[in-house]
Amino acid sequence: MKSSRRLMAVVAVSAALALSVPFTAHAGHDDNGTDPDNRNQAVKGFSLTTNGTKAMNHGKSQLERSVITTSWGGGDIEVYDSNYGDNGWHGKADCTDWNALWTSCDIMRVRFNTYQYKTASQWKSLGCHEFGHTGDLGHRSRSNDTDNNSCMRVEIWPQYYDQHDLNAIKAGT
Template sequence: MPSTSLRISGAVAMSAVLLMAFPATSYAGHDDSGTDPDNRNQAVKGFSLTANGTSAMNHGKAELERSVISTSWGGGDIEVYDGSYGDTGWHGRTDCTDWNALWTSCDIVRVRLNQSYSKSASQWKSLGCHEFGHTADLGHRARSNDTDNNSCMRVEIWPTRYDQHDLNAIKAGT
């Protein structure tokens, strides 16, 4: 049986290997910690979307184009769905459905838009901007760091665009 010091040394070495396998990334601002895109080229595909879902997807894709991320149509990276998901408390939800082999970035991101809540055309655009921001690894913005109320990454208001802080965070994180 190995000595206690050998077991501790082995545990420390294994911890170091694991830390190197999952590198820490630094982001300028509001990292979503859950949907790191695998690259700066993202193909988008909508699945049986309503007119509101299509509007949200088109606007979200256009907002990503304002950043360092290029988008195309056809799918493979960002999949967009809408439906009546019920009185869930959320208008949209974004999650990774396919992580790369090292679990360091997301190969396929799913965006779900909840049709169960009534929204104006502008709010659908804001929702698209917001959920596509999550596909670029943006997290929610707080009032304290969005003092001019112009980021679609805020949850309690409905701006339709990324502000410069959002664009800088996308650039730093991808």
Template sequence: MKRTTMVLGAALTAVLAFAPPALAGHGGKANSGKPDNKEQDVESNSLTTNGKAAVSHGRAQLNRSQINTSTGNSDIHVYDKSYSASWYGQTSCTDTNWWNGLCDHYDVKFNTRMMSGKSTYYWQSLGCHELGHTGSLGHRWHSTDSNDNSCMRSNIWPKYLDLHDIDAINDNV
């Protein structure tokens, strides 16, 4: 019995030692995963003027945290086109680092059909929101953003990451 308990304890310790850290509590699920490092190259793929404004603003917001963005083609791929879906934007992890289980490549998609007619302000809010997901952030709700100032809120369109968002990113990279 004692030997079984010791073996199980050692196995549990080994699993916990190699498991990726949990995402900081942020009020919502971050289904895009945690980035595998603090240096994130962003590739803009033939974006519209509004898409470029969204990426520029989103990068500026991420750069307020410990994440450093640059232009390149390896970490975050951004697209904007008319998708038939009813979402404004979408972020997903498309490649996980085999060694640590963290996200190595993200796809960020802006839906021009849903964003049609929206001002640059709304596009910048969308860029902040979707690129926030690449920093491991989930959605925020009123209970975790009572002053409604986080771009990680859905459908209220704030334009900036707030200090809670920045702290959550910094805790996860």
């Protein structure tokens, strides 16, 4: 009896610790935990630069190519850009509000780093990439994007989801 209570306590503490770790969107092609809460996502940008607005608009349009429907007004995907400095990243997507069961994300935050100069096509690629994370896509590598056409790659700048990405979004939402 004491050992089963002890085991239950250990499991409860372990679960609490696991849930307290913040999830940032980067991993395999399934982002393992950044699942959107549904297929309807409202987008809102906050004080974006011209380039940030272009990236947001392109990312939203690419997400629309999938099974996810987007609208304007916010509540699901919040988009920001700022000079976050020379920190090694161009953009980030993370969950800021998990549902009650911690199984899906109610509010995703997308951040574009304006520190490094990017061309217009790179801004579009960045928007596609970060919005891909909001659709539960993780990073792609050379080994699983052999034709170099997925914006989910990190070392090159394609501007669109390929069919593999679209299939992964459909399977995950």
